[in-house]
Amino acid sequence: MEKLIGYILRFAMRVYTNKLNRVAERNNTTSREKKDRYDILITGTFYSDQWIISHLRPMSESNRVGRIYMVAATELPEIDKVTPIYPNARLQKIVGGTIARLITISKVAKEKRPDVIAGFHLLLNGLLVVLLGKKYDCHSVYLCGGGPLEVLGGGYLTENKIFKQLGKHDAVVERALINAVSHFGSVVVRGTDAKHFFEERGVKGDDIYIMSGGIDGASYYPGEEEKRADLIFVGRISNIKRVDILLQIVAKLKPDHLAIKALIVGDGPDREEMEQMAASLGISENIDFVGWQTEVGDWYRQARVFILTSDSEGLSQSMIQAMMTGLPAVVSDVGDLSELVENDRNGFLIQNQDIDAYASAISGLLDDPDKLATFGMAAKVVADQCEVGEVAKKWNRVFADLDNKLQG
Missing domain, CATH: 3.40.50.2000 (Glycogen Phosphorylase B;)
Structure with a gap:
């Protein structure tokens, strides 16, 4: 065929x-x-x-x-x-x-x-x-x-x-x-x-x-909201976004971060399959699939780190929004994401979908509040050029x- x-x-x-x-x-x-x-x-x-x-x-x-x-x-x-x-x-x-x-x-x-x-x-x-x-x-x-x-x-x-x-x-x-x-x-x-x-x-x-x-800076800005999640992904739940990799990362982190929580904001053809995968990995309680949301800035302000595990991207709009909101970005090293993400300064670029590398980068941020804050401020500075x-x-x-x- x-x-x-x-x-x-x-x-x-x-x-x-x-x-x-x-x-x-x-x-x-x-x-x-x-x-x-x-x-x-x-x-x-x-x-x-x-x-x-x-x-x-x-x-x-x-x-x-x-x-x-x-x-x-x-x-x-x-x-x-x-x-x-x-x-x-x-x-x-x-x-x-x-x-x-x-x-x-x-x-x-x-x-x-x-x-x-x-x-x-x-x-x-x-x-x-x-x-x-x-x-x-x-x-x-x-x-x-x-x-x-x-x-x-x-x-x-x-x-x-x-x-x-x-x-x-x-x-x-x-x-x-x-x-x-x-x-x-x-x-x-x-x-x-x-x-x-x-x-x-x-x-x-x-x-x-x-x-x-x-990106509208009036909607995407750092806030003082209580953090209900450690990680946030915003986008279409489709094969190219590799949400399956994200779920494996959460499973990898869970033994040392029992209460880890990831927000998945969006929808798409693979959502049901990803929900089933979360259950099979024993992390359903650690993942919130919340569907598409209108006030996305409010959701970013409830999280600590932005994550993107796509096989391919241009320059992700959701990544820019998250960085403008003051979140460090841990993302796959594909497309033009390196235009804004600088390794070990405002986030991390992960090569070859290395789950251990993702987990190590995220753990290093979650376990060090000062580093998390410093990276977040640096992320906002570079993302503001996209206002x-x-x-x-x-x-x-x-x-x-x-x-x-x-x-x-």
């Missing part, structure tokens, strides 16, 4: 690449002029309101943005200057939310001819967005939240239901994805490692911007560069 899927995807990506290259060659100049304020059309898939807000609000607060039109299959929170556009309910029922959303952004792009068109994640949003940008003379932006994993091996390690079926590395599909990225007007990544990855594969460095999501206003300034620079490109 994998061979058949691989053949179909390779054929489809060859057709797509030929189409994109032809459209790009035909429309290799722009008739656009620079503007004081740019209108932006975006699409993406989001799993929480906090994630949406952290990415759209800094952009909306840029003084160079007129209006953001956001095509989404699920209801959006209210954000200044953001106009939600939802696919027709009947269309969603017939073809599903993702396809309905992609059909809708295609129609809106044709009708509105926005100045900028952007997609969160390459598969499938970015692939369509770059094609629409070339077709309708819009500046296209790839918002790469997942880092190199979105491209590596043809996307087989992502959560995309189509490309993950490749099952293994596919060089042909990977080259096609890199080619697509090279056609974007701008690429926004989360850290230096991701930027270097794309530069090494031929994407122009001047078109790549390093930018985190923006909404600071990220909005970075978007101003993106649009200033767009001015220069349009003039050139």
Whole structure:
């Protein structure tokens, strides 16, 4: 079955690449002029309101943005200057939310001819967005939240239901994805490692911007609340987040920390399996699965240490939130997490999912209140650079560069 899927995807990506290259060659100049304020059309898939807000609000607060039109299959929170556009309910029922959303952004792009068109994640949003940008003379932006994993091996390690079926590395599909990225007007990544990855594969460095999501400092700040938990994880409970590793760490810590408590804030397809695993490890009483929460800052302030055991990340929004709240971060050494986490200063970067190393780092913090406090203060200092206003300034620079490109 994998061979058949691989053949179909390779054929489809060859057709797509030929189409994109032809459209790009035909429309290799722009008739656009620079503007004081740019209108932006975006699409993406989001799993929480906090994630949406952290990415759209800094952009909306840029003084160079007129209006953001956001095509989404699920209801959006209210954000200044953001106009939600939802696919027709009947269309969603017939073809599903993702396809309905992609059909809708295609129609809106044709009708509105926005100045900028952007997609969160390459598969499938970015692939369509770059094609629409070339077709309708819009500046296209790839918002790469997942880092190199979105491209590596043809996307087989992502959560995309189509490309993950490749099952293994596919060089042909990977080259096609890199080619697509090279056609974007701008690429926004989360850290230096991701930027270097794309530069090494031929994407122009001047078109790549390093930018985190923006976190509201008014919601994420240290507090004096009583600590009800030692560890906190916030995110989607899915395979790539490796909550199973987190549970094994708690089991490892329990003999020396009998009352250890971990909060798991979030939900996802693996929640029931993880609850069963906690029971089998004898740590059910040490784990609280509390589901998605709206006031996440309040939950961080009830914990001592943030933990993230993902196999892959960009620059985790939940990690930034936790560090801004004054929590040291003990995280897997993947993606761009090292942009903020400095070993033995504000947290620890753990390599190769080493459970003993995780447990040792966490134990060292929990057993030394002074060290815990010092690391927490250092975490906040570095995370404050990701506050909404600071990220909005970075978007101003993106649009200033767009001015220069349009003039050139």
